[in-house]
Amino acid sequence: xxxxxxxCHRDIDLPSATxxxxxxxxxxxxxxxxxxxxxxxxLDCGVDFGLFTIAYQTYGNLNADRSNAILICHALTxxxxxxxxHPITGHPGWWLTMAGPGLVLDTDRYFLICANVLGGCMGxxxxxxxxxxxxxxxxxxxxxxxxxxxxRAQKRLIDHLGIDKLxxxxxxxxxxxxxxxxxxxxxxxxxxxxxVAAAARHSxxxxxxxxxxxxxxxADPDWCEGHYLEAGRRPAxxxxxxxxxxHITYLSEAxxxxxxxxxxxxxxxxxxxxxxxxxxxxxxxxxxxxFVDRFDANSYLYITRAMDYFDLAAxxxxxxxxxxxxxxxxxxxxxxxxxxxxPTSESRELVHALNAVAANVSFVEIETDKGHDAFLLxxxxxxxxxxxxxxxxxxxxxLARA
Amino acid sequence: MSRGATLxxxxxxxxxxxxxxxxxxxxxxxxxDMIEPxxxxxxxxxxxxxxxxYLASEKGVDARGVxxxxxxxxxxxxxxxxxxxxxxxxxxHAYPAGAFDAVxxxxxxxxxxxxxxxxxxxxxxxxxxxxxxxxxxYWRIRLGLAAHGRMPVTTLxxxxxxxxxxxxxxxxxxxxxxxxxxxxxxxxxxxxxxYGRPFALDPRGSLANxxxxxxxxxxxxxxx
Numbered sequence: 001x002x003x004x005x006x007x008c009h010r011d012i013d014l015p016s017a018t019x020x021x022x023x024x025x026x027x028x029x030x031x032x033x034x035x036x037x038x039x040x041x042x043l044d045c046g047v048d049f050g051l052f053t054i055a056y057q058t059y060g061n062l063n064a065d066r067s068n069a070i071l072i073c074h075a076l077t078x079x080x081x082x083x084x085x086h087p088i089t090g091h092p093g094w095w096l097t098m099a100g101p102g103l104v105l106d107t108d109r110y111f112l113i114c115a116n117v118l119g120g121c122m123g124x125x126x127x128x129x130x131x132x133x134x135x136x137x138x139x140x141x142x143x144x145x146x147x148x149x150x151x152r153a154q155k156r157l158i159d160h161l162g163i164d165k166l167x168x169x170x171x172x173x174x175x176x177x178x179x180x181x182x183x184x185x186x187x188x189x190x191x192x193x194x195x196v197a198a199a200a201r202h203s204x205x206x207x208x209x210x211x212x213x214x215x216x217x218x219a220d221p222d223w224c225e226g227h228y229l230e231a232g233r234r235p236a237x238x239x240x241x242x243x244x245x246x247h248i249t250y251l252s253e254a255x256x257x258x259x260x261x262x263x264x265x266x267x268x269x270x271x272x273x274x275x276x277x278x279x280x281x282x283x284x285x286x287x288x289x290x291f292v293d294r295f296d297a298n299s300y301l302y303i304t305r306a307m308d309y310f311d312l313a314a315x316x317x318x319x320x321x322x323x324x325x326x327x328x329x330x331x332x333x334x335x336x337x338x339x340x341x342x343p344t345s346e347s348r349e350l351v352h353a354l355n356a357v358a359a360n361v362s363f364v365e366i367e368t369d370k371g372h373d374a375f376l377l378x379x380x381x382x383x384x385x386x387x388x389x390x391x392x393x394x395x396x397x398x399l400a401r402a
Numbered sequence: 403m404s405r406g407a408t409l410x411x412x413x414x415x416x417x418x419x420x421x422x423x424x425x426x427x428x429x430x431x432x433x434x435d436m437i438e439p440x441x442x443x444x445x446x447x448x449x450x451x452x453x454x455x456y457l458a459s460e461k462g463v464d465a466r467g468v469x470x471x472x473x474x475x476x477x478x479x480x481x482x483x484x485x486x487x488x489x490x491x492x493x494x495h496a497y498p499a500g501a502f503d504a505v506x507x508x509x510x511x512x513x514x515x516x517x518x519x520x521x522x523x524x525x526x527x528x529x530x531x532x533x534x535x536x537x538x539x540y541w542r543i544r545l546g547l548a549a550h551g552r553m554p555v556t557t558l559x560x561x562x563x564x565x566x567x568x569x570x571x572x573x574x575x576x577x578x579x580x581x582x583x584x585x586x587x588x589x590x591x592x593x594x595x596x597y598g599r600p601f602a603l604d605p606r607g608s609l610a611n612x613x614x615x616x617x618x619x620x621x622x623x624x625x626x
Contacts, residue, residue, distance in 0.1 A: 333486075348493075351493075352495075355497050357498070358498060360484050361486055362479045362483075362484050363475070363487050364475055365475075384476065385479050388479050389482065392483070
């Protein structure tokens with residue numbers, strides 16, 4: 001996900017099929033760490049998935065008690081580069097507003113960990129990697145993964161790092177789903193849980209938008225039934241359209257109106273054609289075209305599917321409260337007034353389930369017109385809330401002040 | 403009802419006066435003194451968290467809150483208190499029976515849509531419910547209405563009739579009657595004058611209903 005930025009709505013054409021921009025996959029040069037997991041992971045789809053890699057990044061220092069670790073869970077198209085430049089695009093880290101020295105996720109005080117999710121395309125094993133059994137990219141023979149599988153993989157990493165209890169697990173959107181899964185699956189390993197702009201299940205509307213995106217990818221002839229890497233092609237147009245459709249859902253009508261209105265792009269009148277006459281079109285095309293440089297189309301299919309399948313209540317006999325029956329974690333649930341993708345009502349339902357087990361919960365709805373993407377943006381109320389919550393938790397956890 | 407003048411004096415044993423306690427609103431001091439150290443407490447309508455903060459820092463209470471206003475919730479969470487955005491009518495039903503040692507509803511009952519149902523919920527989810535509310539039988543209110551024929555505006559009821567959140571006002575006698583109807587036991591009660599000082603009057607008597615500006619009641623289901 002990316003936020004609206006003022007200087008990025010240049011007029012850019014959609015990527016064309018004749019000039020595929022292949023990713024420069026020199027992963028070994030990318031910053032961060034790799035963990036090779038040898039013991040197979042039993043996935044929700046029933047497959048025992050063995051020998052896979054988790055790519056992760058860390059910031060700050062783990063204290064002697066190993067009690068100051070914060071796991072950051074990234075969203076659908078996010079990655080482990082929370083606070084340093086993206087190795088492909090060179091763009092700044094996606095949560096620089098939040099993570100760094102003296103910031104809310106204070107690297108002078110906490111040890112931050114972020115791992116690329118299972119099925120991702122930034123170093124953790126996903127459908128673009130080589131299947132050792134065939135010597136070819138996994139493509140659609142990669143097993144379907146769930147949010148719970150992503151969390152199981154992260155648990156292996158946390159165990160590897162020798163951390164019994166994470167001070168906090170935090171994430172927005174799909175990251176928030178992982179936070180909830182962590183709290184439900186490993187209650188003793190989570191001191192504090194912060195799901196932001198999230199829900200305990202993916203709604204019908206959200207599944208519908210994901211399906212539009214997947215169909216756009218699969219309708220692109222360059223997708224080659226998923227085997228585009230072997231064919232030396234990339235379904236860039238389909239992936240760009242998927243991104244454009246999804247991007248609208250991350251914003252709000254008010255934010256789009258405020259930013260673009262009906263303003264024209266570098267022209268005084270409409271052209272009576274299908275160029276990007278309007279700034280909002282130009283902006284979306286730019287979002288689509290830059291996305292395909294950094295993201296794998298099959299990963300997009302797999303990760304959107306994992307979100308669609310996410311239903312925490314269904315995992316616990318139909319009762320959301322049952323998912324949290326063993327919890328001792330302190331929760332801070334945060335939603336945004338203009339987020340129609342993960343609306344406040346979903347967060348409130350989650351809060352009621354946590355109330356049903358008398359869990360320690362804070363719930364804040366932040367007033368903003370920036371839509372779902374607000375969690376990535378400069379939102380002083382969000383920062384103040386989280387800072388207060390984390391300070392309170394740190395006090396209870398016995399962490400020294402920075 | 404008995405009219406023994408010594409009845410509420412069990413309550414007149416306040417905690418030691420400290421600067422932190424003195425900063426609390428008078429009725430909140432009375433409520434705070436009723437709460438055991440280390441208890442698990444839910445404060446409904448907790449405002450900016452003054453009572454919760456006092457209970458957590460001075461009495462080691464596991465303090466939780468519910469607050470309707472966004473600014474209040476944010477102020478609470480920002481100071482590290484566990485507070486959810488919600489209201490007494492809609493956001494209490496999910497809590498299990500006996501989830502809290504004490505549930506506090508201070509100066510809020512009269513602003514709920516269904517005070518009867520709220521009261522039932524309070525005594526279900528808390529082993530004790532501590533409820534404070536403005537007494538509409540207070541003589542200044544009666545006099546204001548009788549002499550001037552205008553809706554009363556007092557220090558506790560400080561809104562004009564057209565913008566008041568207080569939609570279900572009652573007298574102390576009304577409240578006691580409702581507790582009787584619901585089979586709710588009044589474990590303790592105290593009435594306060596306009597300066598927030600406790601009266602040595604039977605809170606359930608008609609004199610208290612005339613002289614007290616507010617009442618503080620400790621309720622249980624009567625089952626224990």
